[in-house]
Amino acid sequence: MDNKSFKIEGMTCSACANRVERAISKLEGVEKANVNFATETLTVDFNKENLNSQKIEEAVVKAGYGVKKNVKTYNFKIEGMTCSACANRVERVTRKLDGVENATVNFATEKLTIKVNEDEISYGDIKAAVDKAGYKLIKEEVKDKENQGEEKSEASKLLTRFISSLIFTVPLLIITMGHMVGMHLPSIIDPMANPLNFALIQLILTLPVMIAGYKFYKVGLKNLIKLSPNMDSLISIGTLAAFIYGIFAIYKIMQGDHEYAMHLYFESAAVILTLITLGKYLEAVSKGKTSQAIKALMGLAPKTATIIRDNKEIVVPVEEVIVGDIVLVKPGEKLPVDGEVIEGNTSIDESMLTGESIPVEKSMGSSVIGASINKTGFIKYKATRVGRDTALAQIVKLVEDAQGSKAPIAKLADVISAYFVPVVIGLAIIASVGWLIAGETPIFSLTIFIAVLVIACPCALGLATPTAIMVGTGKGAENGVLIKGGEPLETTYKLKTIVFDKTGTITEGKPKVTDIITNGESEEEILILAASAEKGSEHPLGEAIVKDAEEKGLSLKVIDKFNAIPGHGIEVEIDKKSILLGNKKLMMEKNINISSLDETSNRLASEGKTPMYIAIDGNAAGIIAVADTVKASSKNAIESLHKMGIKVAMITGDNKRTADAIAKQVGIDIVLSEVLPEDKANEVKKLQVDGNRVGMVGDGINDAPALAQADIGIAIGSGTDVAIESADIVLMRSDLMDVISAIKLSKATIKNIKENLFWAFGYNVLGIPVAMGVLHIFGGPLLNPMIAAGAMSLSSVSVLLNALRLRRFKA
Numbered sequence: 001m002d003n004k005s006f007k008i009e010g011m012t013c014s015a016c017a018n019r020v021e022r023a024i025s026k027l028e029g030v031e032k033a034n035v036n037f038a039t040e041t042l043t044v045d046f047n048k049e050n051l052n053s054q055k056i057e058e059a060v061v062k063a064g065y066g067v068k069k070n071v072k073t074y075n076f077k078i079e080g081m082t083c084s085a086c087a088n089r090v091e092r093v094t095r096k097l098d099g100v101e102n103a104t105v106n107f108a109t110e111k112l113t114i115k116v117n118e119d120e121i122s123y124g125d126i127k128a129a130v131d132k133a134g135y136k137l138i139k140e141e142v143k144d145k146e147n148q149g150e151e152k153s154e155a156s157k158l159l160t161r162f163i164s165s166l167i168f169t170v171p172l173l174i175i176t177m178g179h180m181v182g183m184h185l186p187s188i189i190d191p192m193a194n195p196l197n198f199a200l201i202q203l204i205l206t207l208p209v210m211i212a213g214y215k216f217y218k219v220g221l222k223n224l225i226k227l228s229p230n231m232d233s234l235i236s237i238g239t240l241a242a243f244i245y246g247i248f249a250i251y252k253i254m255q256g257d258h259e260y261a262m263h264l265y266f267e268s269a270a271v272i273l274t275l276i277t278l279g280k281y282l283e284a285v286s287k288g289k290t291s292q293a294i295k296a297l298m299g300l301a302p303k304t305a306t307i308i309r310d311n312k313e314i315v316v317p318v319e320e321v322i323v324g325d326i327v328l329v330k331p332g333e334k335l336p337v338d339g340e341v342i343e344g345n346t347s348i349d350e351s352m353l354t355g356e357s358i359p360v361e362k363s364m365g366s367s368v369i370g371a372s373i374n375k376t377g378f379i380k381y382k383a384t385r386v387g388r389d390t391a392l393a394q395i396v397k398l399v400e401d402a403q404g405s406k407a408p409i410a411k412l413a414d415v416i417s418a419y420f421v422p423v424v425i426g427l428a429i430i431a432s433v434g435w436l437i438a439g440e441t442p443i444f445s446l447t448i449f450i451a452v453l454v455i456a457c458p459c460a461l462g463l464a465t466p467t468a469i470m471v472g473t474g475k476g477a478e479n480g481v482l483i484k485g486g487e488p489l490e491t492t493y494k495l496k497t498i499v500f501d502k503t504g505t506i507t508e509g510k511p512k513v514t515d516i517i518t519n520g521e522s523e524e525e526i527l528i529l530a531a532s533a534e535k536g537s538e539h540p541l542g543e544a545i546v547k548d549a550e551e552k553g554l555s556l557k558v559i560d561k562f563n564a565i566p567g568h569g570i571e572v573e574i575d576k577k578s579i580l581l582g583n584k585k586l587m588m589e590k591n592i593n594i595s596s597l598d599e600t601s602n603r604l605a606s607e608g609k610t611p612m613y614i615a616i617d618g619n620a621a622g623i624i625a626v627a628d629t630v631k632a633s634s635k636n637a638i639e640s641l642h643k644m645g646i647k648v649a650m651i652t653g654d655n656k657r658t659a660d661a662i663a664k665q666v667g668i669d670i671v672l673s674e675v676l677p678e679d680k681a682n683e684v685k686k687l688q689v690d691g692n693r694v695g696m697v698g699d700g701i702n703d704a705p706a707l708a709q710a711d712i713g714i715a716i717g718s719g720t721d722v723a724i725e726s727a728d729i730v731l732m733r734s735d736l737m738d739v740i741s742a743i744k745l746s747k748a749t750i751k752n753i754k755e756n757l758f759w760a761f762g763y764n765v766l767g768i769p770v771a772m773g774v775l776h777i778f779g780g781p782l783l784n785p786m787i788a789a790g791a792m793s794l795s796s797v798s799v800l801l802n803a804l805r806l807r808r809f810k811a
Contacts, residue, residue, distance in 0.1 A: 001031060004053060005119075005400070006042045008035065009066035012219055013231030014463075015421050016065065019223070023063040027051060038466035040068075043401070064222055070118040071101065076126070078105065078112050079136040086135065093133045097121055112137070122387040123319045139320060158281035165209045165274040169267075172205040176267040195261035199250045202266040206243065213239075213273040229421045235276060237425070238453035238785065239269040245446055263443045265450070271786040272454055282797045283463070300371040301392055305336035308380075325383045329374045337370040338385035346377030398484060398730070399477045408490055409465060409753055416761075420456070424768070428452035431772040447782060451771040455788035456764055463796055464756035467803035472749030479811040480732035481742045488728035492712050492746035494693050498641060498739065499672075499684060499706070501698035502652035502662060505716060505736070507628040509699075511541055513548035514609055515625035517600050524554065526622045530614055532557040533572040533581050541610060541626045542570075569612070580615040587613050587620070594620045608661025635666045637736035642667065644743065651675055651683055651706070680706035697739060714739060741811035752806055756799045763795045 011017055017037040024033035024042065029050025034043045044056055057067045081087055087107040094103040094112065099120025105112050114126065123139065130137040175185065175198070185191075191198040210217075217240070220232030242265035249260040305318050308326040318336045321327065326342070329335055335348070347359035350372040359375050362368060368381055370390040387393065432449035436442065469486050476483045483489050503509050516523045531549035534542035535556055549556065561573040568589065569582015580590055584601070587594045592615045594601075601611045601623060609627040613620065638648050649670035652659050659673035672683050684706045687694045696703070696710035704726040707713030715727035716734050731738040769775075771783045 001045055002048045003043070003045050004056070006044070006053075006056065006060065007068035008040050008042050008060060009068045010219060011035075011037060011040055011065060012216075013037070015228070015230035016219075016223075019228050019230070020060060020063055020065055023059050024056060027055065027059055036466045038463055038470055041400075064219070064226065071115060072118055073113065073115045074139075076112040076114065076130075077138040078110050078130065079138060081105075081107060081110060081135060083107070089133055090130060090135055093129050094126060097125060097129055099125075123317075124322045124387050127320075127322055139317075155281060155284035158277060158284055161212050162274065162277045162281050165212050165270070165277055168205045168208045169270045169274045172202060172209075172267050172270050175201060175205070176264070191261040195258045196250070196253050198261055199246070199253055199264055202264055203246065203250065206246070206266040206270045209270040209273050210239070210243065213277060216273065216276075229425060231421070233421060234424060234453040234456060235272065237428075238450040239272050241446060242266070242269040242272075242450055242785070265446065265785075268450060268785045272450075272788075275786070275790045279794070279796055283800060298396055300334075301390075302334040302336050302371070307383075319387065321383055321386050323383055323386055325386075327381050327383055329379050329381070331374055331376055331378065333374050335368055335370050335372050335374060335381075337383045338390045339368055339370075339381040339383045341366045341368060341379050341381045343381075344377050344379035346379050347375045349373040349375055395477065395482060398482050399473055401485065408487060409750070409757070420764075424452065424456040427456075427768060427772065435773060447785065448771070448773050450785040451783045451788045452768060454785050455767040455771045455783065455791060463799050463803075464760045465753050467800055468749055468752045468756060468806060471803050471806040472745060472752070472809075475806055475809050476742070476745050479738070479741055479745075481738050481745065481811070482730040482732065483742065483745070484728050484730070488712055489746050489749055491693065492695070492729065492743055493750060495646060495695040495712060495743065496692050497647045497649060497670075497687050498695040498697060499649040499651050499687065499710070500668075500736070501680075501696075501703050501706075502650055502654060502659065503628060504699045504734075505697055506634045506650060506662065506666060507630055509628065511544040511610075511626045512629050513544055513624060514627045514629065515604060515623070517597065517604075517623040517625070519596060519620055519622050521616070521621050524552075526614060526624065527552070528554050528557060529574060529577075529579055529616070529621075530581055530612075530624050532559060532574055533562075533570055533579050535559065541612065544626045545612075545624060578617050581612060583612065587615060590615070590618075592618065592620055596620065597623055605657065606661060608658040608665075630662060630665055631734070631736065633735045633737045637739055638667050640737070640740045644740075646743075649687065651680055678705070681709040684709045695739075697736070699734075714742065738811070745809060745811075748806060748809055752803060756802055759802070760795065760799055763791075767791065 008020055011020065014037050017035040020042060021033050021035045024030055024035075024044060027046075029047040031045040031047065033045075035041070036043075042056075042060065046056070060067050078087075078090055081090070084107050087105040090112060091103055091105045094100055094114055099117045100114060101117060102115040103112065104114075112130075116126070127137045174183065175189065178185065185198075187193045189197045189201050216232045217236045220230065220234070220236035223230050224233045224237070246264050246266045246269075249264050252260040301318060303318060304315050305321045305325075306313060306315050306328045307321060308314075308328065313328065321337050327336060327339060331346070341362050341364055343364065345361075345363045347361050348368060349359045350369055362379065367384075368379075369392070370385075371392045385391070388397070428449050431452055432445040435448055436445045465486070469489060472489055473483050483492075500506050513527075516526055518526055527545070527549050531546045531554065534545050546556075557574050559572050559574055560576070561571075563571040565571060565582065565586060568586035569580065572579045572581075580586060580592065584594070592613070594613055597613065597620055601613075604611045604623065604625045607627075609625040611623045611625050614622050614624060641648050647669045648667070649672060650659065650663055650668045651672040652662075653675055654662075654673060656671075656673045659671050662668075663671045670687075675683055680703065684694055684696055688711070693711045695712040695714060696706045697714045697716070698704075698707055699716035703715075707715060707726040712729060713727035714729045714731060716731050729742050731742070767783075767788070771788055773782060776782050
């Protein structure tokens with residue numbers, strides 16, 4: 001199964017998005033098709049055996065829309081060609097690559113001219129293919145035939161269209177409505193003196209506005225003919241009805257019926273088109289703001305990299321770095337790609353990706369992340385992941401996918417939007433005909449017809465959910481909480497139980513020395529002897545003792561003899577002293593009297609710690625207790641979950657006593673101890689009885705099945721790739737307070753979506769009856785089509801502004 005995203009051109013409302021979605025869903029081999037109107041993105045899951053990108057693009061075009069491609073033409077120099085057969089070989093291997101639209105090699109000039117879709121292929125992919133074929137690719141220059149000159153943004157195009165429409169609409173309004181505020185027209189266009197001139201000047205001023213808004217007619221009428229009307233269909237029918245009636249009125253004036261000069265509707269057509277263009281411009285500006293999270297993430301990566309090639313230090317664009325390149329980074333510089341340090345020591349600020357404010361120490365063998373900032377030292381590292389494989393690119397992809405996805409609540413808006421436009425056209429016809437039958441004039445009926453069509457635009461419905469999801473997931477990414485789609489975003493706040501894995505999630509996952517109990521000797525002496533004894537051991541508990549001594553700056557002693565006793569401990573000789581270090585069994589076996597330490601040992605064990613006895617020359621000298629310590633944030637996170645009414649469970653393979661001790665420290669409600677890795681998913685299943693929604697938080701490979709089984713799987717970002725892949729939410733930091741942030745963000749986003757849907761539905765439910773003249777029946781006012789156009793634009797903008805309020809969310 002393949003997954004691809006396409007940028008769709010020509011969509012004007014959610015009805016368009018539904019039309020594209022339906023057209024693609026019908027294709028053989030499509031598992032799932034989803035169109036996000038706010039991001040203008042089509043995402044398709046399809047079977048590669050039955051379908052390819054070209055057929056999907058053809059289906060989009062057939063439905064009446066376009067596919068926007070990031071197509072560029074590059075020139076590369078090819079070294080190592082010796083004849084035209086070589087040129088043909090390079091041509092063949094590059095043409096086979098996904099994303100290459102055309103490739104030609106000129107043997108005489110040794111140049112490869114290649115046309116590529118940059119969303120599908122990178123420089124590294126082309127270089128790797130040419131290298132594999134036995135030649136060398138050198139980048140020369142970029143030609144951008146398709147995008148020559150800076151392409152105008154959608155918002156700036158709409159602003160230009162609005163200003164040009166406004167230039168003609170303002171004088172048109174003065175001519176038609178100026179007399180209402182006491183303005184006098186020159187006699188040449190005065191309706192009393194020259195009614196035909198009065199009508200013709202309006203026609204002349206209206207035509208440029210209609211030409212500027214030609215897209216409404218091009219898309220709207222085409223969709224109407226195909227029997228799948230959209231928002232543009234409503235606008236085009238309404239404004240054309242007003243315009244055609246105006247032409248008829250001019251004809252009647254020419255026939256001598258001057259009364260028609262007072263019943264022209266040209267200004268309605270022009271004002272409606274101008275106001276809706278303004279609404280579209282404000283929408284485009286707001287939509288740009290909703291995707292700021294993606295732009296901010298993409299802006300983190302540096303544009304160039306300093307690498308070593310052929311024993312020379314060179315600066316290349318970051319997209320030219322390939323796996324295996326040696327990258328040099330000086331203090332204060334950003335790392336261009338992911339890799340592994342091969343020389344130098346430094347501390348690196350990874351806060352922009354993980355949210356962790358403290359710089360992380362890096363030395364030889366440490367892995368580093370592209371876009372993080374090198375703080376102190378000079379390092380060399382080997383590039384391990386470049387282009388679309390870097391951690392930053394993966395995060396951007398994750399956020400883009402999430403922003404393009406739909407929450408289940410969005411399907412309600414989709415279903416309504418699909419039937420909405422045809423129903424509105426029907427209501428407009430019924431209302432206008434009804435008023436005609438009731439004895440009203442054709443002018444009155446036309447007013448009703450236009451007002452109903454214009455006020456009922458379903459744009460606000462189509463924008464209600466995707467904009468909130470875009471801002472919500474973007475805000476999560478800013479705070480180190482990556483939510484993988486609309487569905488997890490909608491479900492997270494409904495969780496009733498959250499299960500935490502113990503090791504590495506609630507606890508640090510690394511044993512630490514917690515207590516040193518002495519029986520005569522000093523704590524320092526006990527620790528020096530124990531650490532010196534364990535220096536040669538590879539046991540995790542021994543490593544914890546050695547690390548504690550090193551952190552305290554203690555000098556270790558030389559061991560004369562060493563003997564490991566499996567399952568019991570070790571026996572060593574230091575400074576001619578016989579040292580025993582191990583468990584109770586070792587002491588019993590060697591006849592060491594430990595009765596004075598029994599009570600302390602039992603207390604430490606009940607606290608979930610592992611007591612290790614130390615004996616010197618046959619006498620019990622003390623206990624060193626080692627434990628996997630609880631993370632600082634665990635207790636606070638669990639207290640916060642309790643305040644939210646969520647039960648907390650802990651799952652672990654540890655024995656019951658250790659598990660209970662940890663649970664007691666942090667306030668766990670349900671303890672699931674001695675659980676085998678393969679049984680974790682079953683334990684989650686048991687908690688899901690009676691529709692109880694369960695979240696699972698884990699970090700290891702053994703947590704992956706449980707993460708997948710849970711209603712919401714939450715992976716700690718420092719965990720394994722398998723766990724991250726299985727989860728619905730990824731926490732970039734190892735801070736459990738981010739679980740609270742994810743739940744609160746979910747709640748805030750869904751609340752925002754519900755508010756948006758309420759305003760969008762409420763607006764149409766109230767607006768359509770008013771436009772149909774229901775208030776007029778009881779002596780109330782009629783809705784002017786121009787006011788309807790302004791209100792319609794305002795509804796979309798209000799929904800977008802409400803979604804943008806989510807940007808104030810604080811983790």
